[in-house]
Amino acid sequence: MDLSLSTRTVGDRTVVEVGGEIDVYTAPKLREQLVELVNDGSYHLVVDMERVDFLDSTGLGVLVGGLKRVRAHEGSLRLVCNQERILKIFRITGLTKVFPIHTTVEDAVAATD
């Protein structure tokens, strides 16, 4: 399965809906998408991972890279994820302390802290 990406704007937030597998082969596409959004001036990103079937450390690296880019513009990068097997990867790498993780896109879009 390949990676699917779609973006939409909600207020001042840009929601990136990701589906499929994020691994060493597909992660560069996600990286390009995030870089493009930041270059176009979208600094408040919500990455919706509800339809992600697989995530590895390459994907984590891309998300951390995205976070660094938006932070350089005083922006934010929030994740939406309820899947235990994906959340587990964030926990074992300690990245739950780095990313705000929300249960719904609505929550993530409304969050301000």
Add this chain to the structure above:
Amino acid sequence: MATVELRFSAQPEHVRTARLVAAAVARRAGVDEAVLDEVRLAVGEACSRAVGLHLSNGLTAPVRVVLTEEEKLFSIEVGDEVPGPAGGPEGTVSGIDATLDPDTETEDEMGLAVISGLVDDVEVTSGEGGGTIRMSWPVSGASDRP
């Protein structure tokens, strides 16, 4: 003797194939269904790391994956051919802390951190002939045999 041995050219697109094969062989060997996700992820991490090492060192040699079904154990060895410091064990797998600093993109370190967080029995070695990550999981005994 290895149950299944796989060699693939060091390209990112083949890592998914290695994950699928490893999960299929693990299931057949009787690895618990709940653990298959971990097997899939750990093999993917080890293969991604090996592919990265081969590409960054300009090696055309394939990455090797050896899946072995033993009586009470299912083990996976992922080998690269990038020479490391000779003399065996590299020591412990890098700690999780190394990956926490968001100021660095250390995917290689993060991969090892994921593996060490997922797999209880893991051994990373390196030598003149290359490096190996060996991981194993207990087998429940009720293997998927007719």
